Amino acid sequence: MSISIRQAQPQDAHAVVPLIIDAIGDIANRLTGEQTPEAVEQALIVLFKREDNRHSYLNTFVAVEHEQVLGILVYYNGEQAIDMDVNLVKWLEAKNAPSIVIDKEAHEDEYYIDTVCVAPEARGKGIGTLLLQFAEEQTKKYNFKKLSLNVETQKEDARRLYERMGFVITEPWSIIDEPFHHMVKQI
Template sequence: MSITIRQAQPQDAHAVVPLIMDAIGDIANRLTGEQTEEAVKRELSNLFKREDNRHSYLNTYVAIEDEHVLGILVYYNGEQAIEMDANLVKWLKAKNAPSIIIDQEAHEDEYYIDTVCVTSEARGKGIGTLLLQYAEELTKQRGFKKLSLNVENQKENARRLYERLGFVITEPWSIIDEPFHHMVKQI
């Protein structure tokens, strides 16, 4: 298996967007202001191709093998998230979306792993771990000391994986009124 990780490109939307939807579930509805799967997919594709929001290709990395996307990492700075989320709220208001509240997901002094997802056929091959390690390396290169993520309280297997990789629960967190553990790895 020869996996490489690279910055996503706008033309990767067809492979990346379904993985984002798989990973974030109903949060995708809130982030797009849409309810049907087709509309959510269309609007997430539009957001992915833009450069001003958390799900932009600029914040996305893809794990590929033989030019096939096997996994994704959506990753950004907590401070940058403030402006990106303000842009998202403005976009949602302009389209009269039913919900325009975007919850903060990271502290400003952290790099944040928003989304990690691997295609169903590639799961169990260590690709998710490679993407997490890649985020850690990028965080070091960018001179930050904290890498964070949020994991739903009931996802105990995911929490254990993150703990094995050196993340520790630092505080409770809430995203769309659901309980999460905020986990941080000191770099």
């Protein structure tokens, strides 16, 4: 298996967006202001191709083998998230979407793993671990000392995986009124 990780490109949208939806579920409806699966996917494709929001290709890395996208990492720093979320709210308002408040997901001094997802046919091959290790390496390059993520409190298997990789629960967190553990790895 020869997996490489590269910066996503706008033309990766049709491979990346279904993985984002798989990872974030109903949150995608809120972030796009859409309700039908087709409309959610189309709106996320628009956001992915833009450069000013969380789910932009600029914040996305893809694990590929033979040019096939097998996994994704959406990753950015907590300080950037503030402006990106303002841009998202403006975009939603411009399309007359329901009023939305974007929950803060990271502290400003952290690099944040927003989304990690591996294609169903590629799961169990270590691609998720490779993407997490890549995020750690990038965080070092950017001279940040903290790498964070949020995991739903009921996802105990995921929490244990993150703990094995050196993440520790630092505080409770709430995203769209759902309970999460905020986990941080010191770099």
